[in-house]
Amino acid sequence: MTDFDDPSLLAAGHALGSLTPEERAEYEAYLARSADARREATAFEAVAAALDGDVAEATPPAALKARLMAQVARTPQLAAAVTAETATAVGVPLVADSRVVSALTGAPRTSADARARARWFRRPGVILVAAAAAVALFAGGTAVGVAVDNGSSAVQHEAATLAQISAAPDARRTSRDVAGGGSATLIWSEQLGKSVVVLDGLPQAPAGKTYQLWYIGSGSVVSAGLVTTRPGERTWQVLNGRMAAGDTVGITIEPAGGSNAPTTKPIVAIAS
Structure with missing residues (x-):
């Protein structure tokens, strides 16, 4: 078994090809039994392809917005290790603290499942796919290539913040x-x-x-x-x-x- 009680949380990682063998097996079993999961997987794959610059543009289905934003809102977006000096240099605000997480989720998560989700969402590609999808859904309806360095902690942090803003109930x-x-x-x-x-x-x-x-x-x-x-x-x-x-x-x-x-x-x- 993986750390997750909801296999839909593996959708972004599947699109990126970054799942462990155990996670991939669990997610593919989920795809086999759920038509909704297969449609969602197709949408995430389109966003991931656009993020990598493999396609000019891709239009996610409207239903993905609610699904993505609900997923982001219930997932703790943890701080990247960005110093004040780095933040000033690249225009990245310092990390949202636990109060922001509480505002997004309703209450701090302390369960093993929450910790597992936190570890998962530290993965740069997952954060960046969520950010790309957020840009697509909130700023014109199409996903386009995003020129970013996946290894940059500052970019990862900006992506997490973008996802937080887009997931906020008053966005x-x-x-x-x-x-x-x-x-x-x-x-x-x-x-x-x-x-x-x-x-x-x-x-x-x-x-x-x-x-x-x-x-x-x-x-x-x-x-x-x-x-x-x-x-x-x-x-x-x-x-x-x-x-x-x-x-x-x-x-x-x-x-x-x-x-x-x-x-x-x-x-x-x-x-x-």
């Missing part, structure tokens, strides 16, 4: 066109005080410049990190700091390394 999203081309989608949760932007079709920043994110509140403008885009690719970035109710998220073009305050007019501003 909302708004999209806006960006001056100069492309679009920006803001996904946020007031309950968690967190947000993520998904940028689609933005050109690279001019030489010597960078895109900078800002929280714009009543009488204050606070940097929320830097973001790098690649032509023709969709990019997502978890914002640094805490998002307050009513904040607007703006993006400006700033000198490389960023600015303490905006020096240009925002190319997009999205009200929460």
Whole structure:
């Protein structure tokens, strides 16, 4: 027997080919007896293929959204080992603590099954598939290749945070066109005080410049990190700091390394 009482939790690992022989045997037996499981497996395989860049795009069925988000919400998303210095450098906020896990799950999990799920969801590929699916489901309905380093603890942490935001019961999203081309989608949760932007079709920043994110509140403008885009690719970035109710998220073009305050007019501003 594996550590899991719910074989559906093995779906992402099966799509990635990262199950142990015992886990694979259990999941394949589950597939043989459940048509719903087979449909879900097909959807996860499409997302995994898109994540690896093997296909241009894949559209998951609408029913996958509720299934995926329910699975993420009941699974403890554990902290990656990211230092404050690393977090500042790559624009990754420090890890959500047990209070965030409690907010997502209703209560801290202490059972052997919860610990097993926590170990499973530390696996980078599982976190990244969940993040790719979250981007697909919340920011346009299609899964696209995500250019990330699967070995990066910072990227793993960002992916876990994205999954948390998307799984929150109050998660909302708004999209806006960006001056100069492309679009920006803001996904946020007031309950968690967190947000993520998904940028689609933005050109690279001019030489010597960078895109900078800002929280714009009543009488204050606070940097929320830097973001790098690649032509023709969709990019997502978890914002640094805490998002307050009513904040607007703006993006400006700033000198490389960023600015303490905006020096240009925002190319997009999205009200929460």
